[in-house]
Amino acid sequence: MEPVSVAVICVVVFGTVIALSAFIRQIMLSRNKDMNDKAQLRALSAESDELAKIRAEIEKYKRFDAHYQVLGNNKEAIEYLDNKVDSLLKKKQSLIERYAEITIKESKSIIDEGANADRKLIVDKLRSELDSELAFYDKELELLQKRRGSLWDSHGELQTYLLEQEKTRNEHLDNLYIHHSALLEKIYIRHTDNSEHIAVEDIQSSDYLFKVLAAPFQYLMQLFSLSSNINLDKWFEEQRKRTNVDNAQTDTNTQPAPTPAPDPVPAPSPLNAFMPTD
């Protein structure tokens, strides 16, 4: 190895510590945790702003009504069904917005107080109830649209336009729901210290541990979109590289095995305990 020209050219210290006692007194104040938490609260607050923006955009939303001028005999019945569709989407929207607020509030409390498995199970139950309720709304929406379709007697292109608009609006709400469900799962996993022990094979288990640790992991896996242009070779190359680094670390960090003592084995002297072996 080339000799290092300057052994230690400078030790750069932030906040010089005078004595060991002073170091011990400040050790509990984790700057890393504080900074990570602050950054997350910042990002969450941006999520709240985004939610408010989405709500304002929805408020400005203008329902399509050009077809009322041109439809024939069933105009009133169609208008009635349009209103039913609109009120159903509004109900769905209000439900999802309330849920989004709960997930943001819950995420903040996880950052402030740490992850709590029992509270998480309550929110999971709420989500499962919402899942059924939203599925019911979607079914109702489909039925109303079918009924309206059967009454629509002219200008079919306007119906297509209206259906497309309602579909976009509904997808927008579904995405908002998924986004906030994922947000809470991510914050929860991030703050579950022992989540570091999850192995993918554990995901198959079905006990309490599964519910509070592996289930969020598995749930999240379904929500990430797939990256474009993945290079599979890079994946295996990275694994090889990290294995090599791990081996080099282990080699450096492992105490050399003591030289085998000649037979018969003499009693070890405590004085030799800290002596170099080479």
Added chain:
Amino acid sequence: MQPSQWEIIVLKPTSVFQSFLASQLPGVDVPDLRQLQTDNTAYVIRKQASDEATLDEIERHFSKMFRHEISRWLGDAARNEIEGSFLDFLCCFKFELHTHIVMMESAMEIGEQLVRIKPRAVLLKWMREVVEEDSELSTLLSKVNVNQLAENSTVIIKNFTQLDEIKPFVQQYYRPLFEAEMSRMSNSPDDWPLVESFQDFIRYFSIDIHTQLIHLH
């Protein structure tokens, strides 16, 4: 010693990032967290005047860091919408900050790798023994774990061409490295444990290798 102009950010992947990777290549074994948390990328930023300004700097650069972390596993051309979300970034990685830096290259700008010195539980045990007659410090230390002791531990900016150069390097320079790391805890060598050989050093400390030091300044 001089005030640090730099701050090092090490990104430690969490289970959220593991779950992201698992979703990208279904059917391929996802690395376990131990492997994900080996050889984590270190990033250099300029030392800021306040923690708020440091957070601003992290927020300013998160997207570049996120893309780099994804590219290490999925390739340089891989793109995913996740890299635009600051919250996703913060859930996928814990960032660890280091301001206690030993320069063993002539300038930070030419640093490409770093080695981190990590106190082991043996050092914490030694510290507990040293303060056992002081009930206040003893009580404080009884609540401390080794990760807290390792926070902001010394990082050494030193370039290597081969991994097998690192062990001889640490064996040769264990003494100044030990002094640098202990000076973080106390300026008085009387407060330090007795370290007279590399074997002594490696009882109290381990080293982490970071083969990638990315400059964001």
